[in-house]
Amino acid sequence: MEQSSNAAVLSAENNQLVKQAVQVHKFGGSSLANKACIERVVGIIQQHCQLNDIVVVSANGNTTDDLFAVLALAKSGDASLNDAILALKESQATLIASLLNKSSAARLIEILDKDIQQFLTWIDLDIAKFENDLLAFGELWSARLMSAVLNERVCPSRYIDARDFLVINNERDCQVLYPLSEKQLAHCRQPEKLTVVTGYISKDADGLTKTLGRNGSDYSATIMAALVRASNVTLWTDVDGIYSADPRVVPHSRKLHRLPNGVAKELGRLGNPVLHAKTLQPLTNHSTHLHVASSFAFEVGGTEIGTFGQIAKQELSVTYLNDLLLARSESFTGDRGQEAAQEFEAITYDVEKGFIVIYQHQQKALSQWLACHDTEVSFIPAAIMATVGHKVVEHGDIKARYKRSLKDANVLEFVSSENKHSLIAVMPQNCTIELLNNVHYDMTKDARHIGLVVAGLGNIGQRFIEMLPHQLNSIHALENVHLVGLVTSKKALVNNDGIDVNHALEQFEQYAQPYDNEQFLSWLANHPYDELVVVDITPSEQFSHLYRAFFEQGIHVVGANKWAGSAPTQQYIQLLETAKKHQSLWLGNTTVGAGLPINHVIKDLLNSGDTITEISGIFSGTLSWLFENYDGETPFSTLLLDALNQGLTEPDPREDLSGRDVQRKLLILARMAGFELSLEDIHCQNLVPEALRTISKNEFFNQVPQLDDYFLVQLQQAKQQQKCIRYIARFSVEEEKINASISLEQLAQDDAFANLSACDNIFQVKSQWYDTNPLIVRGPGAGRDVTAGGLHSDLVSICQQLVSRTNQVKIKSV
Numbered sequence: 001m002e003q004s005s006n007a008a009v010l011s012a013e014n015n016q017l018v019k020q021a022v023q024v025h026k027f028g029g030s031s032l033a034n035k036a037c038i039e040r041v042v043g044i045i046q047q048h049c050q051l052n053d054i055v056v057v058s059a060n061g062n063t064t065d066d067l068f069a070v071l072a073l074a075k076s077g078d079a080s081l082n083d084a085i086l087a088l089k090e091s092q093a094t095l096i097a098s099l100l101n102k103s104s105a106a107r108l109i110e111i112l113d114k115d116i117q118q119f120l121t122w123i124d125l126d127i128a129k130f131e132n133d134l135l136a137f138g139e140l141w142s143a144r145l146m147s148a149v150l151n152e153r154v155c156p157s158r159y160i161d162a163r164d165f166l167v168i169n170n171e172r173d174c175q176v177l178y179p180l181s182e183k184q185l186a187h188c189r190q191p192e193k194l195t196v197v198t199g200y201i202s203k204d205a206d207g208l209t210k211t212l213g214r215n216g217s218d219y220s221a222t223i224m225a226a227l228v229r230a231s232n233v234t235l236w237t238d239v240d241g242i243y244s245a246d247p248r249v250v251p252h253s254r255k256l257h258r259l260p261n262g263v264a265k266e267l268g269r270l271g272n273p274v275l276h277a278k279t280l281q282p283l284t285n286h287s288t289h290l291h292v293a294s295s296f297a298f299e300v301g302g303t304e305i306g307t308f309g310q311i312a313k314q315e316l317s318v319t320y321l322n323d324l325l326l327a328r329s330e331s332f333t334g335d336r337g338q339e340a341a342q343e344f345e346a347i348t349y350d351v352e353k354g355f356i357v358i359y360q361h362q363q364k365a366l367s368q369w370l371a372c373h374d375t376e377v378s379f380i381p382a383a384i385m386a387t388v389g390h391k392v393v394e395h396g397d398i399k400a401r402y403k404r405s406l407k408d409a410n411v412l413e414f415v416s417s418e419n420k421h422s423l424i425a426v427m428p429q430n431c432t433i434e435l436l437n438n439v440h441y442d443m444t445k446d447a448r449h450i451g452l453v454v455a456g457l458g459n460i461g462q463r464f465i466e467m468l469p470h471q472l473n474s475i476h477a478l479e480n481v482h483l484v485g486l487v488t489s490k491k492a493l494v495n496n497d498g499i500d501v502n503h504a505l506e507q508f509e510q511y512a513q514p515y516d517n518e519q520f521l522s523w524l525a526n527h528p529y530d531e532l533v534v535v536d537i538t539p540s541e542q543f544s545h546l547y548r549a550f551f552e553q554g555i556h557v558v559g560a561n562k563w564a565g566s567a568p569t570q571q572y573i574q575l576l577e578t579a580k581k582h583q584s585l586w587l588g589n590t591t592v593g594a595g596l597p598i599n600h601v602i603k604d605l606l607n608s609g610d611t612i613t614e615i616s617g618i619f620s621g622t623l624s625w626l627f628e629n630y631d632g633e634t635p636f637s638t639l640l641l642d643a644l645n646q647g648l649t650e651p652d653p654r655e656d657l658s659g660r661d662v663q664r665k666l667l668i669l670a671r672m673a674g675f676e677l678s679l680e681d682i683h684c685q686n687l688v689p690e691a692l693r694t695i696s697k698n699e700f701f702n703q704v705p706q707l708d709d710y711f712l713v714q715l716q717q718a719k720q721q722q723k724c725i726r727y728i729a730r731f732s733v734e735e736e737k738i739n740a741s742i743s744l745e746q747l748a749q750d751d752a753f754a755n756l757s758a759c760d761n762i763f764q765v766k767s768q769w770y771d772t773n774p775l776i777v778r779g780p781g782a783g784r785d786v787t788a789g790g791l792h793s794d795l796v797s798i799c800q801q802l803v804s805r806t807n808q809v810k811i812k813s814v
């Protein structure tokens, strides 16, 4: 078959491809339907291919249907045949001209003319003999055009007619003669050019054109993957993945991000509209992963089919096949039953009960087969509905749930499939959309899988991880939460199959790898979970800058990190808007008062219609602890180091002493109370002497005794007036004027802020409703347990919201 000429061809050095992996990419007819679609596909190729990859193409849009129509007209000798051929030629020529430069287009149109002449010759001879050859033009034109477009715009490319190498036994079985096909393919390929191969067509040992049947191009793609031992094969199509039920009729179906091979095969066999059993066949003995992705929304993660760990094996889906036949006969028992099931590729069967379920079109052939055995047979119209999942038949609870779900349906037989991946209900009537939706609801309602990434494994982060196993085991909303990522400033451990929560920190020590933000974000962008929650337990401003990217990807954040909540006003507002736009949830209740519910109180007052006028108190656990314990006997610096060791202070205690930490907390609360202000609006007394402010953390610890004299003087002055010293935050609004300050105050011994347990925070809130007698929240405001506990509380709250977000309702009718 002819090759593209050298008109407007890019050299190997000038190719514009970005990626380096060896892969097969298949584009279906709807993805190549017109100029815009083909240009989109060219963009995908540019981003996802390298030179020795293989691109498999179907015929453009409806071309195969048009060719079938021409065929029918030719067979019937219909007078409109010539018009139909002309229309087909015109649409191809228009497509070619719209995509290529003049000279390339002219060359392809000239070849097209010759093809049409060939048509006419075949029609004159005997079209019945050339049916497949005629149909093959769809893929041939598509491959030729794609290759020419790539040559012009992207990289050196070569198209190959699959009949030049792909040999199958016959059209019924479509079994590939692998050694021969592989050898012939090796002769055809030129690794320095991107190969475009025709899907759908092949030849037999006699060299006659054979098609690969329905969805043949998908099959072509996986055959190609097997022939070149590709690591991945992607079916770029018009849907963005495989769903837990047909999303066209089950609106609440969930995308299955990862499907184990066996389950995918069973789904294909039992009616999944995207997957077909034959497609997966060539990959049986290969480690190739198959991806289903949308060429119309290529940035959206699709479904990956391959070998995975436990989490991917928990997915369930529901599928159905209507218009079947249930055949009962003595001949379907024992070995003969087995033989019949194999011969007719029965959808399901039971050799003890003597029945098989087949497609209606197989009735005649089955009757003929039975005639040889001279046994009676009864046929009844039937349908099947199946719950499909990894080894579902071994799960008594799933079986029971499935039967319960179908208790009102007229189920004739329940069968556990031999491969153990499906529970099949045989019914004497077609499966309705209502039944499908309701069974799907029952089988998948608890199935949202939530990935959890923990950033920061220091003082608080470690405690959070230590508490995690108990939380996951005991809290219902966390049932499907999987720890999948652990991140520190230098290393990360991510595992889509889940990290063992009982040994998470050891695993991190052993397996974490250096990473950069680009890698981290790219992993997050492709995570295979329904939802992903990042728990930020870092003190890092840099990490807080990633929130926007998280939100843009619909990722949720629980943060103890105070940077994002106290970011400059515009940045903060933008973050809130991005989170809202992408329905990302963001909770940071531990950023103020650690585990104390002060944020809930403020939100609740506002949501109930109250107006806040004043918030004041002690917002620093560290400074509370220090001033409650400081009596002038033990040096202040000794107490500070003690607070550090107890995990009360910030990683750098100057964040506490400078008032910066309290300033952030006051800002976060004021924003929550509905006021727009920034850090600079809060006047803050810095308790760190000038000389200690800019030196390194280690130098600060060396020179920390320099703090002692200042605090001793402050204490003595207060004592002289029977007072004590406390670091107080005050925020008030009077006639729309905001006053916000933080300072070391001398308080009377009986002041409400003067008598706390060491480390307690106290928040005094005045509002329209709590005016003369303010509302008080008080309790430990820092420390490992309360902070890690507060983070768990936020995580539970987010997971509850995520689970209830998709609370589906059973439907009455669709």
Ligand SMILES: NC(=O)C1=CN([C@@H]2O[C@H](COP(=O)(O)OP(=O)(O)OC[C@H]3O[C@@H](n4cnc5c(N)ncnc54)[C@H](OP(=O)(O)O)[C@@H]3O)[C@@H](O)[C@H]2O)C=CC1
Binding pocket: 455, 456, 457, 458, 459, 460, 461, 487, 488, 489, 490, 491, 537, 538, 539, 540, 542, 543, 560, 561, 562, 590, 591, 594, 621, 647, 648, 649, 650, 651, 781, 782, 783, 784, 787
């Ligand atoms: N102590 C308390 O009572 C409370 C603390 N908090 C907040 O909790 C957070 C954590 O505090 P704490 O555990 O004491 O801090 P630590 O310094 O003990 O631990 C910080 C952790 O964050 C990691 N980290 C730092 N920067 C980054 C980054 N850019 N990307 C990823 N990981 C990073 C560190 O990794 P590496 O080791 O590699 O540097 C370390 O694992 C702080 O924001 C603090 O304000 C909030 C409420 C109460």
Ligand SMILES: N[C@@H](CC=O)C(=O)O
Binding pocket: 590, 591, 592, 593, 594, 619, 620, 621, 622, 623, 648, 649, 650, 656, 661, 781, 782, 783
């Ligand atoms: N260092 C902080 C910790 C909690 O935010 C404090 O002491 O309050």
